[in-house]
Amino acid sequence: MTNSDAIKTETDMDAAPCWRVRHSSAVKRRFIMVQPMPAPGPQQRHDLDANDESLPLLRDLMQRYGDTCRVTSLSGSHDSVVIHNTDDIRHVLLGNRGNYVKGLALDRVRVLLGNGLMASEGELWMRQRRMVQPAFQTQVIRGFSPLMHQANVDLIERWAGHAERGEPVNLTRDLSELALKIVLRALFSTDFERLIDAEGASPFDLLTRETRRDLAFAAKFRALAHLVRAMIDSRRQEQRIEMDLLSILMEARDKDSGEAMPDRALLDEIMTLIVAGHETTASTLNWTWYLLSQNPDVESRLHAAIAGAMPAVEGEPPAECAYVEHVLQESMRLYPAGWLLSRRAVGDDTLGGHHVAAGTEVFICTYLLHRHEAHWERPEAFDPERFAPEAVEARDRFAYLPFSAGPRFCIGTTFSMAEMTMHLSMVAQRFQLQYVGDEPPQAEFQINLRTRQDVHMRLVAR
Numbered sequence: 001m002t003n004s005d006a007i008k009t010e011t012d013m014d015a016a017p018c019w020r021v022r023h024s025s026a027v028k029r030r031f032i033m034v035q036p037m038p039a040p041g042p043q044q045r046h047d048l049d050a051n052d053e054s055l056p057l058l059r060d061l062m063q064r065y066g067d068t069c070r071v072t073s074l075s076g077s078h079d080s081v082v083i084h085n086t087d088d089i090r091h092v093l094l095g096n097r098g099n100y101v102k103g104l105a106l107d108r109v110r111v112l113l114g115n116g117l118m119a120s121e122g123e124l125w126m127r128q129r130r131m132v133q134p135a136f137q138t139q140v141i142r143g144f145s146p147l148m149h150q151a152n153v154d155l156i157e158r159w160a161g162h163a164e165r166g167e168p169v170n171l172t173r174d175l176s177e178l179a180l181k182i183v184l185r186a187l188f189s190t191d192f193e194r195l196i197d198a199e200g201a202s203p204f205d206l207l208t209r210e211t212r213r214d215l216a217f218a219a220k221f222r223a224l225a226h227l228v229r230a231m232i233d234s235r236r237q238e239q240r241i242e243m244d245l246l247s248i249l250m251e252a253r254d255k256d257s258g259e260a261m262p263d264r265a266l267l268d269e270i271m272t273l274i275v276a277g278h279e280t281t282a283s284t285l286n287w288t289w290y291l292l293s294q295n296p297d298v299e300s301r302l303h304a305a306i307a308g309a310m311p312a313v314e315g316e317p318p319a320e321c322a323y324v325e326h327v328l329q330e331s332m333r334l335y336p337a338g339w340l341l342s343r344r345a346v347g348d349d350t351l352g353g354h355h356v357a358a359g360t361e362v363f364i365c366t367y368l369l370h371r372h373e374a375h376w377e378r379p380e381a382f383d384p385e386r387f388a389p390e391a392v393e394a395r396d397r398f399a400y401l402p403f404s405a406g407p408r409f410c411i412g413t414t415f416s417m418a419e420m421t422m423h424l425s426m427v428a429q430r431f432q433l434q435y436v437g438d439e440p441p442q443a444e445f446q447i448n449l450r451t452r453q454d455v456h457m458r459l460v461a462r
């Protein structure tokens, strides 16, 4: 079914009871002329949200109704429209972005992150994004290279012991700890070490120990904000500026008013960066190692590529290596951490030739989009060559959205790519990771796309 279809076959009718229709008797197979009408969809009601039940339903709806489908919620309070067509996706995220705010799936996130960048809207979002953006410039991120490097040196040292003893590692847990450590050091630098000294351990470890992201977790996590507030106070008192994200955000000034961020906003941004910067990266690396362990050809090619990228002088970070990036991009194609983007239409719109009423929830399922046969040959295969420059050039930009697109694209894109390429290069140079498990890991579709159980790997020294 195409985007601009104004003609639908009768089979769609079960989905759209209120369509105004005109029959054309001259045509052998009966067609029905339609005005811009609500999209087709099932009679049965469903609640769509970022949870495990939604993916099989979304897949089924795509098979039955194509690229645009409408579903009414269980309570009947609102409709949701799922879109897979890249023109519509471009329209929602970019062309007509003013008509869309973050949707239903973000309501839960707001409890955890407050009004930080991920969840805020309108003027507040715009002002905050302008003030936070400089902290994520390439130059600043280069400055974090030594801390990313050191965190991996520590990990490799610990893993070397496991490799010698032939003991598998809990990859999921170790990567979660690694990504958390990196983002906390980038945020708080020496204050983070002081916090560990004072408390005996990092109170933020809660994020790796607990995987549920429910209200109880949100309350515990928000309670940690007082620690961040104490760091802010001490820096102000001592008039201390560090080379880290916290200081950059404390020093940021609104370009119109010249004012600093209010403390409430500063705290919300910091708490947002901790969560957004940790889980997504950890889960992407977790899937990447699993995919590599199942694809020896890609693994060999990666080993060859990084051999050329490692520095001659030990202790220096590896040089950028295109193939390492392609491996990560392909991994995020198959397992995009942000697997379901959600928006809400503020005013009426038209998507896929169908009327979308104000208040409709609009879902973009990157997991299905990244496996859509219109854009990807052999979509289930793990093939980093898809990200060679010529292949990227030939593809619709909106067919691949691991970091979303438009003004609300991920602010941490460069940060996470730097962190992930560094990790992959350093670890692949030292070890081969062999999956320990009889069954492939199951995917868990919650706010993030993670593995349901921890992945364990046996490390073989190279």
Ligand code: HEM
Pocket (backbone or CB within 6 Å): 102, 117, 118, 119, 129, 183, 272, 273, 276, 277, 278, 280, 281, 284, 332, 336, 337, 338, 341, 342, 401, 402, 403, 404, 405, 407, 408, 409, 410, 411, 412, 413, 415, 416
């Ligand atoms: C592999 C790693 C990552 C992935 C796959 C990822 C993915 C995403 C996606 C899909 C969005 C858009 C959500 C939407 O449109 O509803 C987003 C937004 C965001 N991400 Fe990331 N992210 C990653 C790493 C990071 C890191 C390292 C940080 C910060 C340290 C970060 C901070 C944010 C923030 C603050 C937003 C909200 C931006 C805004 O609306 O202005 N992310 N991310």
